[in-house]
Amino acid sequence: MTIRTTHVGSLPRTQETVDMIFARERGEPYDPDAFAAQMRDACAETVRRQVEAGVDIVSDGETSKISYATYVKDRYTGFSGDSPRNAPADLKLFPSFLKRLAADGGTPKYARPMCTGEVRSKGQGELQADIANLKSAMAAHGATEGFMNAASPGVISLFLQNDHYPTRDAYLAALSDAMAAEYRTIVDAGLYLQLDCPDLALSRHMLFQDLSDAEFVKIAESHVAALNAALSGIDPSRVRVHICWGNYEGPHVCDIPMDAVFATFLKVAASQLLFETSNPRHAHEWQVWRDRAAEIPDDKVLVPGVVDTTTNFVEHPEVVAERLERFARIVGPERVIAGSDCGFGTFAGFGAVDPDIAYAKLAAMAEGARLASARV
Template identity: 55%
Template sequence: MLISRDRILTTHVGSLPRPADVTDLLFAEERGDPLDPAEFEIVVGKATREIVRRQRDVGIDTVSDGEMSKISYATYIRHRLTGFEGDSPRRVPADLEAYPDFMGRAAKTGGTPSYARPRCVGPIAVKTMAPLEADLRRFRAALDATPSPDAFMNAAAPGVIALFQPNEFYPDDDAYLDAIAAAMRVEYEAIARAGLVVQIDSPDLALGRHMMFKDRSEAAFLVRIERHIEVLNAALVAVPKAQVRVHVCWGNYEGPHHCDIELERILPTLLKLKAGGLSFEGANPRHAHEWASWTRVQVPDDVVLIPGVLDSTTNFVEHPQLVAERIERFASVVGRERVIAGSDCGFSTFAGFGTVHPEIAFAKLASLVEGAAIASERLWRQAA
């Protein structure tokens, strides 16, 4: 993973808006409709090349494949692992339960995505890595066409798979997590062998508090996420720490978020992750103030912060000066070399769904790049 040696580098969380033809294919695949593999390869391959080109055109340093082939960042695993079938009831976040009229309005206006969330009904094992191999092949072709200083690929954490896909087979949560981690280890190691940074998406470490564990105490939640981190670290044993970054968030949706656990409460536990980079929300109105929490912990010298300096749930395009100010706050804590500017979350967490309009998403990324340049000029000038 590159660090900001000469200037503040830029990245984002991973998912980017899919074109309509890609979305149509992904939902057809989800329904079990027959697909033409050649058509799928042509359409998704073209979209992957285009999304890499667009990221580089606006100046993003560490790019992703936009998660073009995935219907969502957590449920895609049903095509790669055994044991997952059907659909399951939705777990409603506690903040939305507190405002049922708002929740109903959001559902009626398309503010909540609709797709299957399979449940675990049998033994988990690797079914096929062909979809991952295809993702890696398409991403490599896109990077060959449009080189980038650095690149990453997303993969779901064991804990977030468990968060969205309830267990109906294993005797307890620990056995379920262990089985998921053993199977996902194959994916993590394959991404690393391909020479990419492995981004582990792990909203369970924050969102889980007001969703999966909303009926437990805060102390019990902290014990559980320590276990989530333990199994994730074990699955990453063969991947160098410097090649791993982990994304943590409180849920990429517009809502009150007044039930979000404070960053300061989970931060000591998060620092136990085997990750050279920590990606987290730092721009939205509920968490922007929490940059100060990092001043009250000892961040290991080999950990880079990737704060969100763009909100991923609003169509406001952040002013570059505001982006620069946010970057500089984090640089004051860990030093300029250990900050990479990012987004709060993905811009298309679910295929065909995104609060931010696709063109505005790229306008926001352009503002991110401009703000990073402003911050770089100030930070390196101060050190001269």
């Protein structure tokens, strides 16, 4: 049995790609044909490097997106102005570190408009271009499986806050209705759909700092309900879901435990579950999966993060193998895929890991998966 490899989705973008994305973001004049050609070529190179590193299930690296969540403002109506910024609770506990991050440019700067009107699709032109670029690159470089990221209703509501709909639940329902077509289009293209859901963990210490864990879990349950409504009719085996506590190097002392959101996470109508297990704050939580194994449905595939995405350490393949073997012993190797904790390019032009080191980490992951496969 060979343990396959993948990652969370975003990968470092070239400076030329970043410059074009931000020129468009700022409303500066740009050549649409040149933009399209740059995104096509950059996606092809990103796929080539993934295949070279040994990644089995590749993505487009989210090449054309300003970020994994706020890209929706460019594809859907109803967004304008700016949303309030709310620093994570753990950074507030260490104000000198937060100040240093801000002074060093350690926090990404991009537009986060409010929802100020009805959310409706502007058309799927950009999505179709991303799909075409990924499928063309896969064909050119011999990748047989690919996935494409899409924002969940909950994470959109986290970063693009509501100033239009009468209630939070009404906003989630509108986002669910709007995003459903995007989700189906990705699956119908023959790709895996990956839903990014940091709202199921990260938002606990960002937007809902004043709630108890139990109160937050009720919020997370409403997010899952909205997401599952949008996934209605889509085969769960073609769906991946990613949960995280924020892809930043920081104390993370306010992160809600995996054990508290475990049952909620399992309720998403997705077969593949991607989650953090490499960084120092969550590496021990593989034990949650071991201790609650009886609750894991047989159709769930675990995709633990076996490489960290916030440091430039390149994990030794033996460390990767050790991490994978733990999960293989819990659900069997046929239900384990090697992944990363988060993306390497969550925001265009912003990432803690050097681009070449990011691919070295993916190569170490692939080698570790081969070692683990031989042992289990």
